[in-house]
Amino acid sequence: MNNYTNDNTSRRYKAHVSIFGTTQLHLRNPYIIAWWSAAFPGFGHMLLSKYLRGYALFIWEVVVNVNAHVNSAMIYSFQGNIDMAKEVLDTNWLLMYIPVYLFGIWDSYRTTVDMNKVYLLADREAHRFNLFSLGALEINYLDKRNPVLSVMWSLFIPGLGQLYIHRILTAIFVIIWLVVFFYYSHVQEAIGLLFLGKIKEATSVLKPEWLLFIPSHYGFATYDSYMNTVENNKLFEEELRSYLMENYQTKGFQILKGQKVK
């Protein structure tokens, strides 16, 4: 059940509250979006709420990266061991990695620039949009959340911050892949050993090529949940203000020119 049915009387809408989350257009910095695509293909598109292509690019990245050993080559390169970096790369997989990686960065940059224009037009049009959704599976509505709490939960487990602000599609995807990366990188085993002070053993149980996926996963989840909490709050405020102006500014209302009393 929604409180507004799209009757196509608007050219553009700037937000939509649905069972799966609050989708909204807002101004974004194209360089920041492009950076997240560079950190991990798909993340830039997921920040733009373009989930299907985000998922596709992400899964592509994991499959091709693992098979081409791109992460291992990065580790060797950062260590200054260029020969090993060359050695470890699988040329049967490597070449197709590059165009898709660059496409992800370019396309998310381009889309951000375009969507910023769409936002400005939609904002000026200021048409009504759906802001309440009640269904058998979920309940979603506009309200205020605390961006600090989004960050805190994301830092515990990426995806929880998204659950907090009702971004179901990002939350599920991020949590599933976090489990995959945690399992294959053996990072929890290593952390257990670190608590016991066994640093060398901790290092040796780790699977480097899987470990390297984790920092960008944390970074993205934290940034995404923080940014969207702030933007959802702004949307809530805007909507409430226009509701008040539409409903609580009667022409006949007169201010009493009296005196302040106790």
Add this chain to the structure above:
Amino acid sequence: MIHLQLFSTFETTELLEMAISTIEKQGIPKESIFAVPLDNRKEGRKIFDTLHLSDGTSLIDIGMGLATALSVIGASIGFKLSWGPIYWGLIGAFVGFMIGFAIRLFIELVVKKNKRVFKGKISEIILIVECEESQAGLIEDILWSHLALGVAKVK
């Protein structure tokens, strides 16, 4: 019948809508309620985004980006160092975040010269309720209990 008006200010939260709804339930008609959303001073905005206040710039955007980058590099090199990849990855993330955060703060504080920072809560909406004198106490209680920032009665 003596009329009386209650002036109050609020932040933009769902409590304000709750307050209006509760007042209407007490029999005050919609026409006797007047709300004015204020345009708040832009140059004095808070630097840190909070639950109640946030402006366009995201303080952590550069920070999270750099944290991710340095964490990857730290973890990679960490395989060779005595502290191992996890510690060095975390150190990289922390250092990256602090550098990015410092850059953003520098931009906000020095480049944009946003030196005047508000302390405390900001009145964002003025709400005026007209009612009979006998109801004034009740309405005032409703306003206060929904976290009005200030309330005044005018007769």
